[in-house]
Amino acid sequence: MGAEAEIIFREMTLADIKTVAEIDEICFDEDGWDEDFFLEELRDEHSDYIVGEIEGKIIACAGIKIYLDEAEGMTIAVLPEFQGRGIGKKILSEIIKIAKRRGAKSMIFEVRVSNVPALHIYQKFGFKIVGRIKRYYMSGEDALTMSANLEKLWMPK
Numbered sequence: 685m686g687a688e689a690e691i692i693f694r695e696m697t698l699a700d701i702k703t704v705a706e707i708d709e710i711c712f713d714e715d716g717w718d719e720d721f722f723l724e725e726l727r728d729e730h731s732d733y734i735v736g737e738i739e740g741k742i743i744a745c746a747g748i749k750i751y752l753d754e755a756e757g758m759t760i761a762v763l764p765e766f767q768g769r770g771i772g773k774k775i776l777s778e779i780i781k782i783a784k785r786r787g788a789k790s791m792i793f794e795v796r797v798s799n800v801p802a803l804h805i806y807q808k809f810g811f812k813i814v815g816r817i818k819r820y821y822m823s824g825e826d827a828l829t830m831s832a833n834l835e836k837l838w839m840p841k
Contacts, residue, residue: 689738691771693778696733696745698726704735704745711761714822725749725758732782733758736775738766746775748783748791755783755834757793760802772805773840780809784834791834794820794827806830810837 696704701722709716725731730751736744743766747758757779762771783791794817795802811830820827 691736691738691744691774693734693736693775696722696726696735696747698723700735700742700745701726703742704733707742707745707761707763708759710763712759716761717759731758732779732786734775734778734782736762736771744771744775746779748779748788750783750786750788753787753789755779755786755788755791757791767801772802773808776805776809777839780834780837780839789834790831792829792831794829796821797826797828803828803830806832808838 701719704722705717705719708722722733725733725747728749731747731749733745733747735742744760744762746760748755749758750756760772760775760779762775780791791811792814793806793811795806797816809832811832813828814831815829817827817829819825
């Protein structure tokens with residue numbers, strides 16, 4: 685897979701669940717979600733999940749859950765060997781577009797305090813830290829809650 689190969693985003697399907705669960709586990713260790721979780725999310729009318737493919741291989745996934753006019757980021761995962769190539773920004777842009785189409789006015793995420801690359805991406809888009817949840821992750825690490833008004837976000841071209 686060449687570095688210049690284009691990433692294509694599409695809706696996640698039942699056939700993708702095993703691969704997506706593997707990506708989530710690779711990226712988030714014990715906090716990664718299993719196949720049953722993703723199956724339930726696909727069945728949930730409030731949820732939207734997408735995958736990113738390069739040359740037919742799934743290398744990223746993201747999901748949101750929308751209640752009323754607020755979207756909650758459920759996961760954004762990019763395989764480690766594809767990180768640092770702007771894919772996180774692209775997939776975040778895609779789920780923001782989905783949230784807007786579904787009528788969301790704001791979005792929140794919980795992000796590990798140690799996940800500096802993700803924090804920088806969210807902040808570049810205009811997300812603000814609005815809280816801290818102690819010992820949120822199974823490892824005992826804290827999470828930062830980030831929020832944004834979707835109409836005021838910066839979006840890459």
